[in-house]
Amino acid sequence: MDLSPGEHAVYHRSRLAFGAATAAGLPGRFEAFELGGLRALLTNSPGLGFLNSVTGANARTVAALRDVVAVFTAAGAPLPAVVGTSGDLPSAERLSDLRAAPGPVRPIAVLDPRSRDERVVPSDHLQVRPAVGEDLATFFEVLSAGYAAPVDVDRFLVAEHSDPKVLRFMAWKEDRPVAAAAMSLHDDVAVLGGAATLPTHRSCGAQTALLHSRLAAAAAAGARGAVATAAPGSPSVRNLARNGFTVHLRRSWLLAPAEV
Missing domain, CATH: 3.40.630.30 (Gcn5-related N-acetyltransferase (GNAT))
Structure with missing residues (x-):
């Protein structure tokens, strides 16, 4: 199985979860959005900042990362982890402009x-x-x-x-x-x-x-x-x-x- 459909499916499962959290009346804001090929999960709900992420980052989509980060900042939400995807990864220079440091690997497993x-x-x-x-x-x-x-x-x-x-x-x-x-x-x-x-x-x-x-x-x-x-x-x-x-x-x- 190719990785890309799996990554998209995980994002849509997260959208489902964020919608369920909103419907259940959990405090704070839960938003899933896409911008410039990046897929973002944003919450400022207490204790859930670790859910904030941006997936789909590569050499092409990294151009939209600054605009995505601006949405988190405006919402008062913890800054997201940025996760690379298949294909060319963002250059170190582009990431250094955003004060990005290497984080832990993010395993994803796929199977037919x-x-x-x-x-x-x-x-x-x-x-x-x-x-x-x-x-x-x-x-x-x-x-x-x-x-x-x-x-x-x-x-x-x-x-x-x-x-x-x-x-x-x-x-x-x-x-x-x-x-x-x-x-x-x-x-x-x-x-x-x-x-x-x-x-x-x-x-x-x-x-x-x-x-x-x-x-x-x-x-x-x-x-x-x-x-x-x-x-x-x-x-x-x-x-x-x-x-x-x-x-x-x-x-x-x-x-x-x-x-x-």
Whole structure:
């Protein structure tokens, strides 16, 4: 699968999440916008500044970066991380003009779900099923407990995963829920996200089971691609690579406030 459709799908999943946060009444401004080939996510909501990003940066689109940054400044929002994409990266000279310093890599993993091995049985002691009806409350309990995130982040996660376009799944060990994960479809690309396991059940294969179940659901829905992001060097990155995903380590830059 090409990287570009995956990057666009992740951006549209983020737009969905920002819209859900606004609809849920979370404080602050949530805006996703495109300018000059760059895709921006902007929020000034307390505790969520780490979500601010600009993706799609390359030698051509970097010309619009100054105008994009001006929108963040006018909104009183933390400056975004700038993430490079495939193709020619912005020159060091263009980035130095914007007081940009190298940041951590931003992994993104892609796979054609139709290419998965349908014979794979991730676990014989776990059952994965969609989280619907009476299971929804349990899904959010597991999601929140698995992430153990600060209150502002937890509220954002709950808002995002409450959107009806998000498909929710849970892994069960006998009659006990052990992990949760989600998926959304954007054109013909499935975005996998919202993966969390209860601390007492980690390393039991739950996320691998949820990954294969979501890939099967994506293929059944006609998806031609699946994409996921993860923190650099995390177990999630290693799990994606082990299960056939191609992991791209995108470069990023951090912007410093303008001198006054």
